[in-house]
Amino acid sequence: MELMDVDPVRLESSLWVGKKRYRAALTGWHLNWTELDKKNRDKKTVSVPVSEVIGVEEGRVQVLPQRSVAEDTDREFTVFYVKRSSSGSSYGLLWRLGRTQFCCPSRDLRDQWMTQLRIALKTHSPSRPHRLLVFINPFGGKKQGRQIYHSLVAPLFELAGISSHVVVTERANQARDHILKKDLTGFDGVVCVGGDGIFSELLHGVIGRTQQEAGLSEHDPSLTLQSCDLHIGIIPAGSTDCVCFATVGVNDPVTSALHIIIGDSQPLDVCSVHHRSSLVRYSVSLVGYGFYGDVLAESERHRWMGPLRYDYSGAMVYLSNRSYAGVIQYLPADSQLSSPRDNTRCLSGCSVCSKGTERLFPHSPGASSLYSSHFSQFSSDTEGEWVSVEGRFRAVSLTCMSSSCPRSPLGLSPSAHLADGTGDLIIVRDTHPLGFLTFLHRHTSTQDQFDLPFVDVHRVKAVRFSLPTGEEEDKDEERERVNDGGMMEEGKRPSRSGSHKHLIERGEERGQKDFLCGLCCSKAPTVSVWNCDGEILPHTEISCR
Ligand SMILES: Nc1ncnc2c1ncn2[C@@H]1O[C@H](COP(=O)(O)OP(=O)(O)OP(=O)(O)O)[C@@H](O)[C@H]1O
Numbered sequence: 172m173e174l175m176d177v178d179p180v181r182l183e184s185s186l187w188v189g190k191k192r193y194r195a196a197l198t199g200w201h202l203n204w205t206e207l208d209k210k211n212r213d214k215k216t217v218s219v220p221v222s223e224v225i226g227v228e229e230g231r232v233q234v235l236p237q238r239s240v241a242e243d244t245d246r247e248f249t250v251f252y253v254k255r256s257s258s259g260s261s262y263g264l265l266w267r268l269g270r271t272q273f274c275c276p277s278r279d280l281r282d283q284w285m286t287q288l289r290i291a292l293k294t295h296s297p298s299r300p301h302r303l304l305v306f307i308n309p310f311g312g313k314k315q316g317r318q319i320y321h322s323l324v325a326p327l328f329e330l331a332g333i334s335s336h337v338v339v340t341e342r343a344n345q346a347r348d349h350i351l352k353k354d355l356t357g358f359d360g361v362v363c364v365g366g367d368g369i370f371s372e373l374l375h376g377v378i379g380r381t382q383q384e385a386g387l388s389e390h391d392p393s394l395t396l397q398s399c400d401l402h403i404g405i406i407p408a409g410s411t412d413c414v415c416f417a418t419v420g421v422n423d424p425v426t427s428a429l430h431i432i433i434g435d436s437q438p439l440d441v442c443s444v445h446h447r448s449s450l451v452r453y454s455v456s457l458v459g460y461g462f463y464g465d466v467l468a469e470s471e472r473h474r475w476m477g478p479l480r481y482d483y484s485g486a487m488v489y490l491s492n493r494s495y496a497g498v499i500q501y502l503p504a505d506s507q508l509s510s511p512r513d514n515t516r517c518l519s520g521c522s523v524c525s526k527g528t529e530r531l532f533p534h535s536p537g538a539s540s541l542y543s544s545h546f547s548q549f550s551s552d553t554e555g556e557w558v559s560v561e562g563r564f565r566a567v568s569l570t571c572m573s574s575s576c577p578r579s580p581l582g583l584s585p586s587a588h589l590a591d592g593t594g595d596l597i598i599v600r601d602t603h604p605l606g607f608l609t610f611l612h613r614h615t616s617t618q619d620q621f622d623l624p625f626v627d628v629h630r631v632k633a634v635r636f637s638l639p640t641g642e643e644e645d646k647d648e649e650r651e652r653v654n655d656g657g658m659m660e661e662g663k664r665p666s667r668s669g670s671h672k673h674l675i676e677r678g679e680e681r682g683q684k685d686f687l688c689g690l691c692c693s694k695a696p697t698v699s700v701w702n703c704d705g706e707i708l709p710h711t712e713i714s715c716r
Pocket residue numbers: 307308309310311312313339340341342343344364365366367368369370372408409410411412413667705
């Protein structure tokens with residue numbers, strides 16, 4: 172309705188691109204230019220939606236790889252726009268900066284084109300950000316965050332008229348604390364340049380700040396949390412970059428920068444992880460016990476290897492051949508709505524997610540435009556029956572999204588939805604080493620990961636994990652951890668270094684030195700650790716929703 176009421180900006184004229192003559196038209200929502208032959212007949216037409224125009228500059232201008240402006244070009248202007256490249260991943264295309272340099276018959280006409288295009292951009296792109304707060308983790312991935320931002324992203328933001336305040340972090344959790352405590356007036360969004368860890372900092376900052384401002388405690392698992400208005404953008408420069416890959420479809424800084432500029436947004440499910448009555452962390456990707464917890468614990472000792480540390484640690488943990496006892500309880504989601512084995516792929520605009528958003532936020536008109544939101548209209552204890560599974564497990568994984576990444580292009584659960592308010596629980600029961608290797612191998616191929624006799628997958632609204640009777644987490648140990656800051660109390664937030672410290676302490680406390688000395692000792696540990704979006708949790712018994 173709103174769109175129909177806007178008086179569209181129109182302009183049509185003859186223009187030149189190089190030596191070819193075109194009829195160019197700015198009509199409502201599109202900029203089109205059609206090549207004309209010598210007899211004025213139409214040849215090829217290029218059409219760009221105004222919403223995908225990045226910027227308009229006087230003269231003959233180039234921005235990437237370096238900015239250059241040609242002289243004496245007062246009849247020329249350059250239009251920059253989103254150009255979809257033919258390469259990308261199975262469900263995401265690379266975006267590139269398209270550029271066309273137009274030459275007008277007169278300077279007056281050039282000025283008219285520039286003015287009308289800029290008016291059209293303002294009118295038709297209401298959700299574009301104007302001011303962004305950017306956090307660069309200089310130590311993420313291959314340590315190229317600064318270079319990636321300054322050479323590939325900043326020139327695009329500048330071209331699009333976005334002003335950015337850049338913070339290069341000097342310590343873990345600086346970005347989170349900044350969002351929690353500093354004045355954010357005037358910022359339309361926050362952006363991280365790094366991996367899933369720095370994204371998680373922004374997520375905790377944004378959710379935490381929103382709750383603080385609403386006077387709500389994040390520790391109460393039954394509480395309806397306030398949805399977050401501040402959008403989070405991700406420029407991938409980490410090791411796994413799973414959140415970026417699963418939402419955009421490729422890990423490419425230019426593609427992500429262009430999505431941010433045009434104001435694209437995608438709501439995300441957020442899972443809260445509690446231990447007893449305290450919030451431990453939020454997760455958007457993987458909450459994993461057993462194999463994925465062990466891989467993370469092992470990989471933290473080999474950070475110097477960069478992204479390769481996960482492959483090395485994966486192989487080491489696989490060779491250690493472990494399984495763990497536990498009790499899993501889960502609350503199934505409505506199987507009429509979707510299933511983890513229905514072979515769907517969730518993309519932006521997914522109908523299951525739209526219905527989920529309507530169902531979860533019936534009175535919130537802005538819900539569908541949230542980038543990251545906490546689905547809080549949750550009545551887990553009244554909706555359905557909890558199911559309990561006890562046994563020995565190779566891996567227990569809960570993933571709110573597919574968790575696809577370059578290592579696993581379809582992800583841990585290929586048909587999981589980004590924003591339906593559910594997660595997929597993947598239970599890999601103890602099995603022989605070859606069976607488990609088959610399962611791991613299927614992560615990296617297109618073969619059905621769940622079509623194995625020792626694997627079960629359930630779409631769920633909540634999960635609890637506990638140790639078998641007699642092996643529960645030691646209460647005294649818990650108290651020590653709280654005092655030591657490992658648990659997330661009011662005013663405190665988790666840290667990667669903090670949780671790693673706990674892993675070491677925990678290993679020592681429990682006599683699991685083999686966890687920390689190269690996985691070489693003969694005595695197998697009885698408990699694993701939880702990997703929560705790449706952070707080690709300081710607790711074994713947790714509840715997620
Ligand atoms: N200046 C800093 N010094 C040390 N650690 C930092 C700094 N800034 C951020 N961190 C922390 O570094 C950790 C890892 O960062 P990040 O996620 O960006 O990279 P990664 O681990 O290589 O990638 P991925 O999480 O995708 O595997 C995060 O937990 C973050 O909190």
